[in-house]
Amino acid sequence: MAAPQRLFDIRRVIGGLFVVYGLILAVTGLLDSAQEIQKAEGIRINLWTGIAMLVVGGAFLLWERLRPSDGPTSSNASASSGEKE
Amino acid sequence: MPDAPLLAAQDLRLDVNVLDYVILALYFLVVLGIGFAAKRAVRTSLDFFLSGRALPAWITGLAFMSANLGATEVLGMAANGAQYGAMTLHYYWIGAVPAMVFLGVVMMPFYYRSKVHSVPEFMRRRFNGATQLLNAGTFAVAQILIAGINLYALALIMDAMLGWPLWLSIIVSAAIVLAYITLGGLSSAIYNEVMQFFVIVAGLVPVVIIGLTRVGGFSGLGEKVKQSVLGKGGLHTWAHTAGTDNPLNANWIGLVFGLGFVLSFGYWTTNFAEVQRALSARNTNAARLTPIVAAYPKLVIPIVTVIPGLIAVVLFGDLGKDGGPTYNEAIPLLMNEFLPNGVLGVAVTGLLASFMAGMAANISGFNTVFTQDIWKAHVNGDHPDEWYVRLGRIATVVGVLAGIGTAFIAAGFGNIMNYLQSLFSFFNAPLFATFIIGLFWRRMTAWAGFWGLLSGTVCAFASYILYKAGVFDFGTELNASFWGAGIAFVVDAVVSVVVTLATTPKPESELRGLVYGLSDASVSDDALAGDAAWYRSPVILGAGVVVLAAAFYLPFL
Numbered sequence: 337m338a339a340p341q342r343l344f345d346i347r348r349v350i351g352g353l354f355v356v357y358g359l360i361l362a363v364t365g366l367l368d369s370a371q372e373i374q375k376a377e378g379i380r381i382n383l384w385t386g387i388a389m390l391v392v393g394g395a396f397l398l399w400e401r402l403r404p405s406d407g408p409t410s411s412n413a414s415a416s417s418g419e420k421e
Numbered sequence: 422m423p424d425a426p427l428l429a430a431q432d433l434r435l436d437v438n439v440l441d442y443v444i445l446a447l448y449f450l451v452v453l454g455i456g457f458a459a460k461r462a463v464r465t466s467l468d469f470f471l472s473g474r475a476l477p478a479w480i481t482g483l484a485f486m487s488a489n490l491g492a493t494e495v496l497g498m499a500a501n502g503a504q505y506g507a508m509t510l511h512y513y514w515i516g517a518v519p520a521m522v523f524l525g526v527v528m529m530p531f532y533y534r535s536k537v538h539s540v541p542e543f544m545r546r547r548f549n550g551a552t553q554l555l556n557a558g559t560f561a562v563a564q565i566l567i568a569g570i571n572l573y574a575l576a577l578i579m580d581a582m583l584g585w586p587l588w589l590s591i592i593v594s595a596a597i598v599l600a601y602i603t604l605g606g607l608s609s610a611i612y613n614e615v616m617q618f619f620v621i622v623a624g625l626v627p628v629v630i631i632g633l634t635r636v637g638g639f640s641g642l643g644e645k646v647k648q649s650v651l652g653k654g655g656l657h658t659w660a661h662t663a664g665t666d667n668p669l670n671a672n673w674i675g676l677v678f679g680l681g682f683v684l685s686f687g688y689w690t691t692n693f694a695e696v697q698r699a700l701s702a703r704n705t706n707a708a709r710l711t712p713i714v715a716a717y718p719k720l721v722i723p724i725v726t727v728i729p730g731l732i733a734v735v736l737f738g739d740l741g742k743d744g745g746p747t748y749n750e751a752i753p754l755l756m757n758e759f760l761p762n763g764v765l766g767v768a769v770t771g772l773l774a775s776f777m778a779g780m781a782a783n784i785s786g787f788n789t790v791f792t793q794d795i796w797k798a799h800v801n802g803d804h805p806d807e808w809y810v811r812l813g814r815i816a817t818v819v820g821v822l823a824g825i826g827t828a829f830i831a832a833g834f835g836n837i838m839n840y841l842q843s844l845f846s847f848f849n850a851p852l853f854a855t856f857i858i859g860l861f862w863r864r865m866t867a868w869a870g871f872w873g874l875l876s877g878t879v880c881a882f883a884s885y886i887l888y889k890a891g892v893f894d895f896g897t898e899l900n901a902s903f904w905g906a907g908i909a910f911v912v913d914a915v916v917s918v919v920v921t922l923a924t925t926p927k928p929e930s931e932l933r934g935l936v937y938g939l940s941d942a943s944v945s946d947d948a949l950a951g952d953a954a955w956y957r958s959p960v961i962l963g964a965g966v967v968v969l970a971a972a973f974y975l976p977f978l
Binding site: 346354356360375376378 | 440447480483626634762767
């Protein structure tokens with residue numbers, strides 16, 4: 337149970353999703369036509385949202401890298417699948 | 422597009438393209454992928470229902486917060502922002518924060534340490550089987566009605582994207598939700614809940630930024646709200662609440678006692694869809710921190726709900742009027758107006774995911790209570806564990822089907838938040854009265870629990886019917902729900918006291934760990950290293966968020 341827990345740490349999932357979304361939006365934002373920019377009141381909203389999502393996603397991935405789910409969690413997780421102490 | 426597009430309800434069409442669908446598809450691939458992986462790790466029914474009591478406070482806190490950010494929040498609070506203006510902020514501050522802190526500081530130890538799996542089970546241990554059955558029954562009905570609201574909201578968005586008729590959207594949405602719950606169970610529901618929270622924020626923040634740019638920033642928005650149908654009252658929360666000359670037609674007694682105390686404490690402290698998130702925490706301290714961690718983001722959620730509501734009322738002159746779009750459509754209208762493809766996909770994904778998470782939470786709440794508190798406790802409790810997991814799956818299907826029916830009820834309300842608040846006044850307010858008296862008054866008897874709960878529920882319902890029939894004049898539907906909640910609370914309390922005095926109390930040995938002041942010595946201390954730090958103290962963090970909530974009111978007095 338500890339292995340999937342690490343693989344599916346929510347921070348990795350959100351971080352990964354946001355990085356992918358961020359890339360898609362940032363590229364779209366760079367290619368946006370004048371019409372799309374005008375729709376958003378002159379703001380390159382795809383580009384800015386993309387950059388913001390990249391930053392947030394990166395932060396989640398970094399957090400997960402620096403503090404992989406702390407000790408007590410994983411020991412409790414393995415206990416809960418068997419007998420609870 | 423002109424400044425005030427005159428869109429009729431049926432005409433709202435979100436201009437999605439392939440890019441948006443790719444973003445949407447990516448999301449659901451991830452969620453279902455987690456569902457599959459989680460399913461392999463789920464073995465026992467406890468795992469299925471409570472995700473194995475292993476999660477740290479920051480995950481359960483976000484899950485708690487996100488379980489609340491469903492259709493109710495996003496469409497409903499924006500609808501309220503448009504209809505009632507800044508007074509909607511009460512739902513976030515006085516109407517949420519104190520109750521969330523109270524839940525964490527005072528009540529959570531009782532829930533968590535008694536190892537109950539649900540609120541009705543707690544009612545059985547504190548009172549008796551009849552109280553459990555009554556509570557489980559009303560809870561099951563409430564969850565199905567609320568699931569209908571989520572399903573309706575989901576269908577509304579699908580309708581706006583694809584142009585399908587509402588009934589078809591509702592049925593297809595129900596099929597998608599069903600597939601998603603059966604594939605994943607609660608473990609993936611928790612992931613989806615947390616993810617949708619971030620995605621929806623990522624989708625709504627651009628709406629707010631562009632919207633504020635259009636109306637000339639906060640000051641421009643303020644000026645324009647003053648000139649709108651809301652008038653000056655639309656910018657204040659407490660002004661003119663000595664009388665009822667304010668957008669909500671509510672006075673401060675209704676706000677403080679009805680909303681701030683009964684409705685809000687009733688909702689936050691007994692709503693199992695949310696309390697269940699805290700029961701998945703790894704120890705008592707993490708469980709207590711769960712609602713408090715959630716209270717901090719709750720403070721600032723109005724930026725993406727109430728503010729868009731105000732922007733919508735300023736931009737769309739016919740919002741909420743006859744022939745115009747309903748208040749429920751404030752957010753989709755703004756998305757359509759401002760967002761180019763790309764960000765639009767993110768916002769649509771966030772909304773769809775949010776409604777699915779909301780409905781999944783209702784259905785899994787229904788599922789737990791039906792299987793454990795109705796069937797296992799009162800019909801037949803002798804089957805092996807797997808039998809109940811299977812029954813839970815059947816209950817899920819039945820719950821989703823029933824939700825299709827209640828979605829059509831929800832479709833009859835122009836503002837789903839009003840409908841939802843009425844439901845809370847029937848179901849949560851009396852439950853809170855019974856709960857809180859039973860917790861602090863150890864003499865309260867088993868049958869007092871039952872009769873108090875029953876009479877409170879009936880009276881709240883009666884008050885709503887009399888308001889609808891024109892006998893009671895509460896001004897607005899929301900104010901009616903404040904008063905209904907207040908009435909339910911008082912009636913429940915009075916009946917509980919009277920019945921208690923006429924019946925014999927339970928012996929103290931049966932109440933250990935269930936009432937205040939009688940701790941259960943057999944439960945060991947489960948504190949972890951580091952729990953003593955100030956940043957993991959429920960009391961300090963709780964006090965902090967209450968002070969912040971009070972400070973947030975200052976610009977909107």
